[in-house]
Amino acid sequence: MNIKPIAYFRSPLTSKFGIPRQSGVVKDLVGEIVFEKEFSSPDAIRGLEGFDYIWLIWGFSANKHEQRGLTVRPPRLGGNERLGVFATRSPFRPNPIGLSCVKLVSQNDRAIIESAPSLRGREGGEAVLLVLGADLMDGTPIYDIKPYIPYADAHPDARGGFTDNNDWQPLEVIIPEEIAKTFTATELSSLRGVLSQDPRPQYHNDPNRIYGMPFAGRDVKFKVNGNILTVHNIF
Numbered sequence: 001m002n003i004k005p006i007a008y009f010r011s012p013l014t015s016k017f018g019i020p021r022q023s024g025v026v027k028d029l030v031g032e033i034v035f036e037k038e039f040s041s042p043d044a045i046r047g048l049e050g051f052d053y054i055w056l057i058w059g060f061s062a063n064k065h066e067q068r069g070l071t072v073r074p075p076r077l078g079g080n081e082r083l084g085v086f087a088t089r090s091p092f093r094p095n096p097i098g099l100s101c102v103k104l105v106s107q108n109d110r111a112i113i114e115s116a117p118s119l120r121g122r123e124g125g126e127a128v129l130l131v132l133g134a135d136l137m138d139g140t141p142i143y144d145i146k147p148y149i150p151y152a153d154a155h156p157d158a159r160g161g162f163t164d165n166n167d168w169q170p171l172e173v174i175i176p177e178e179i180a181k182t183f184t185a186t187e188l189s190s191l192r193g194v195l196s197q198d199p200r201p202q203y204h205n206d207p208n209r210i211y212g213m214p215f216a217g218r219d220v221k222f223k224v225n226g227n228i229l230t231v232h233n234i235f
Contacts, residue, residue: 005141007035009058012187012216013137016062018199020135021075022089023100026193030186031102033129033142040127048129053103053148056134059141060096067092076166079202087161098136101148105130170196171229179234187216195222195229 010032013019020026033056035044048054071082072090085093129145136142173195180188199213207225210232214220219235 003143005036005059005143006039006145007033007142009056009134009136009138009140009142010034011134011136011138011140012190013194014139014214016137017211018194018213018215019137020194020197023102023135024133025135025197026190027103027133028186028189028193029133030105030190031131031134031136033131033145035127035129042127045127045129048104048147051104051147051149053101054129054131055146055148055153056098056100056102056136056142057144057146058098058100058136059143060091060093060098061139061141062137063091063096067094067096074162075202076163076168083162097143098140100135101153102131102134105132168197169227171198171224171227172196174228174230176231179231182218182234183216191215191220195220195231198224198229200224 012030020029067085070085072085072088072092073079073082074088074090077083091098173192175188175192183191194215195213200211207223210221210223212219212221220231221233221235222229222231224230
């Protein structure tokens, strides 16, 4: 079977470092699905406006490492315990395919539309879907889109395996006012959400180490001490 991208993702996150580890955990994170020319007709998404969420099937295009073995180390378990690859959502898979559920932005939400990463300057004629909460980096190829159907896709009483017993505690994020004002309100909300999920490898615990994360065209420098993350500078 040969598959090719129908679209590419646009995001303020331009590297793997900082990408949320699941879709939906950073609800304010804005992204765009920009369709390839042959799929950019309004006919291709006719009726999609009646859905609040969609499924994205996409490729781990930035993962250059070959899968080795049949076990992986989930970040939720601190990176120290191994589980079977098919019991996790690790990017290191026999076929590097991702699955994410994201929220469609209404065309009436002008505040979000005006803050989108490329809508302000994109070429006319491109078909674009604006979404929230994606865990995809900028440039990710998207292979298919399907509507989220609550009666079939939602299972609120389902067990969640190891995630049921490993609560993820978000970090408190401190961003000095002089740095915060360089971002738009939507960018700032997204940045806080991304940083609160602790982008560091789980085995890192040096309060003096400075980390850098590209976001919205800037390099955000921060430290983490305990459960507090402080942004120190941007470039």
